Amino acid sequence: MTEVNDAAPSVVITGGARAEEARELAERLAAESVASELTMGNPTLWGPEAEAEAAVRLAWTGLARTSRPLLGEIAALRSDLHAEGVDRVVLAGMGGSSLAPEVITAAAGVPLTVLDTTDPGQVADALAGDLSRTVLVVSSKSGSTVETDSHRRIFEAAFEAAGIVASSRIVVVTDPDSPLELTARTAGYRHVFRADPNVGGRYSALTAFGLVPAGLAGADVGALLAEAAAAAPALSRDEASNPALVLAGLLGAALSRGAEKVVFADNESGLPGFADWAEQLIAESTGKDGTGLLPVVVEGIDAPNFADAGDDATTVAVGAPTEAATVAVSGSLGGSFLLWEYATAIAGRLLGINPFDQPDVEAAKKAARSLLDADSDAPTGDPVLVDGAVELYAPGAWQPPAGADLDEAITAFVAATPDQGYLSIQAYLDREQDASASVLRRELARNAGVQTTFGWGPRFLHSTGQYHKGGHQNGAFLQITGVAEEDLEVPERPYTLATLQLAQALGDGQVLAEKGRPLLRVHLTDRLAGLARLVHAVQTVRGADR
Structure with missing residues (x-):
């Protein structure tokens, strides 16, 4: 077990081989003066193609x-x-x-x-x-x-x-x-x-x-x-013990051997929701040019996808070290913000990408705008299956088997996930009133045996949405939309919130379908009843069916 401790947050790596990989890359980065050059705002660290963008994106240090x-x-x-x-x-x-x-x-x-x-x-x-x-x-x-x-x-x-x-x-x-x-x-x-x-x-x-x-x-x-100021000196040092260099080295080494997922679980960190912030930082910064690191936020260190993570994932405990995690990162909130920003930017150098642009985020926005401009009632097409309060739509090349019921369609969809790929659940619902939708991540991950992410739409479009379109093309996407019991007019705009919400789902789905990704949209005509039926269908899935 290798530990890096300083005024900056602590990085503790479990496993000698992983620690050695991280140390070797940290030594190389230190020899290249990456930490100090980043702190001074050197925009050339990510190559000539990224220089113009980096030149106006480094004041955060x-x-x-x-x-x-x-x-x-x-x-x-x-x-x-x-x-x-x-x-x-x-x-x-x-x-x-x-x-x-x-x-x-x-x-x-x-x-x-x-x-x-x-x-x-x-x-x-x-x-x-x-x-x-x-x-x-x-x-x-x-x-x-x-x-x-x-x-x-x-x-x-x-x-x-x-x-x-x-x-x-x-x-x-x-x-x-x-x-x-x-x-x-x-x-x-x-x-x-x-x-x-x-x-x-x-x-x-x-x-x-x-x-x-x-x-x-x-x-x-x-x-x-003040917390960030206390951490800053350690993060700007060109030393192999710099926690940011160690963390970047760990992530870079993991990706080089095929571990593109980074699975986060809180472990008594005192920083609730920190992984959701890190999710955007990492996914949007690295998920491009067909590569990148995909954050997977899970419910705890005993959750599916964490303790049983495969060799395509690095597990991160936010807080106390645990043998279940590849690495544990802990510290103050201000210091943790700065640590992960440094580590992510430096990982971008190791990956050979520009960590400051988001070239694929605009695609979904453009598709949604096009739908809104074409018609205030966004077109949905016809469902391929209706099961009570659940309608299924398959707008892409992937289609459920003819004659399949809902359980069979969900099972077939999971089976379409590429080997060592991932499932993405995207819920365009009410984060408060429809909170039970989040249980789908745990259930699907447990029963399918596949790394599974969960995002509330449209907020994930500003986060993992970049990775879905620009990163490794090995995802399968389960969209969830629902009838709104009430709607709100948007003053001086030709659409309501419900219309905008559906257009955002359909627009993103259109982009994913054009990329040839398996896509299934579950539309709930009654949210409460529909979610209950969908959870039941997910519980019938078994990994052996893949």
């Missing part, structure tokens, strides 16, 4: 220092809001704009309502909160994120309908001169935080995107920056 001026600004705004009786924070954001604040506030034990969805029921639940005490933080790097723009429009109308001056209750976080900043200035919104434009969304945990919503909600974001 110094955020522990450069973000400190934000602290007073956040504290003053929070004080002013509280003086007006406004103490409920709702965050409208996707991907890097929502995942970090959610982890920060969960670790701090303070409430934050996160809207990273287009499900009308989930948005309606947020609207049903006490608007007289609510401030909406609208967070978008590009300033044109369709989900976030929809939330802004809906809440603005709701504030006004409740007799509240909407502009006094909307705070914006965005890049300088984005369309959202222009909208905010024109409308006179309460406050505009201009984020550092030289930091990509998934590396933005310690920028205004992470700090503003978390700080307004009551998290000690000053302590978070």
